[in-house]
Amino acid sequence: MxxxxxxxxxxxxxxxxxxxxxxxxxxxxxxxxxxxxxxxxxxxxxxxxxxxxxxxxxxxGRSGFVGMVLPIRGPNLVDSFLGEFVTGLGEGLVSHGTDLILAAAAQGQSELSVLRHVVESGRADGVVVTRIAEVDERLAYLRQRNFPFVAHGRLLDTDFAYNWLDTDGAHAFGEAFDMLYDLGHRHFGLVTIAEPMTFRHLRQDGLAAAIARRGDPSVRLDVATAPRFDRGARIQAINRLLHAVERPTAIVALFDELALSVMEEAARAGLTIPRDLSVIGFDNIVASAYAPPGLTTFDASIRQCAREIGEMLLTIIGGRPAAPLTRLIRPTLVSRASHGPALTGKN
The missing domain is CATH 1.10.260.40 (lambda repressor-like DNA-binding domains)
Known part of the structure; x- marks a missing residue:
């Protein structure tokens, strides 16, 4: 020794x-x-x-730290998605001798103000930004400061050059529709959020494009929307779909937590999944495998994506590449037991 x-x-x-x-x-x-x-x-x-x-x-001239702002918007500090993301990011950074700083943005406090403090205090050499909004002031600020960052997600404005990694939700939602359509479903439901997030638009656009490609006038889509962290409003919106006179035979949810809520409410309504209702989610969080009968979803490789984002950011900090680093990852369908053929005679 x-x-x-x-x-x-x-x-x-x-x-x-x-x-x-x-x-x-x-x-x-x-x-x-x-x-x-x-x-x-x-x-x-x-x-x-x-x-x-x-x-x-x-x-x-470097701190050896990378920063990330965690907004406290719901009852829990970290939801299932962010829990996996933070774990992967920390793993990716520590393997290169860099540590992760988490800065909480309290309810009522803007993420931008917390981000400014992290950047201008010199505590971090770069930052990771998640859950990109349609118009994202955080990215505009970081770009103006010329501060190293990687976004998990994309802006709708493609003229904004920046570093990002994202999963192809549009392709996944198109794939979900095609699979359900081929199983005989014609009446669909979409459970989504009210917040102006770009991943919401991209996934919904992928679903709409798949519907348009079929050119089938018998296809019907009902949309249930609620604020992300308002559980009461979410349950009400889901039940409006489930208790409609002509309810959907298949529901696609923006992400797994919404899909699991659909499955819970369907069970309360006496519906059997997938005989009476097919449900598909997105993300493949841990709970999706254990919620009976097992949620069919798309694996977004959250933990691995976060590791890669950490490595991308360290590359940017170390060398500042001439062109932005970008990567689009295609999610993988995880086929479980929550989807099946449409019942004959169902709407």
Missing amino acids: PARVTTLKELAAQLDLSITTVSRALAGHQQIALKTRERVTEAARQAGYVPNTAARTLVS
């Missing part, structure tokens, strides 16, 4: 490397060869050396 070291100078001497090389290796600089970075990191671990963050910041 190597002797315990307490200073960067001692660690550098033990490795027969310059202090600058060791400092940059511990900070994950891409200019340092991967083998050297791995050697330095392993030696530091074995010797019990913990870098002095303040000193490292003075030397490198």
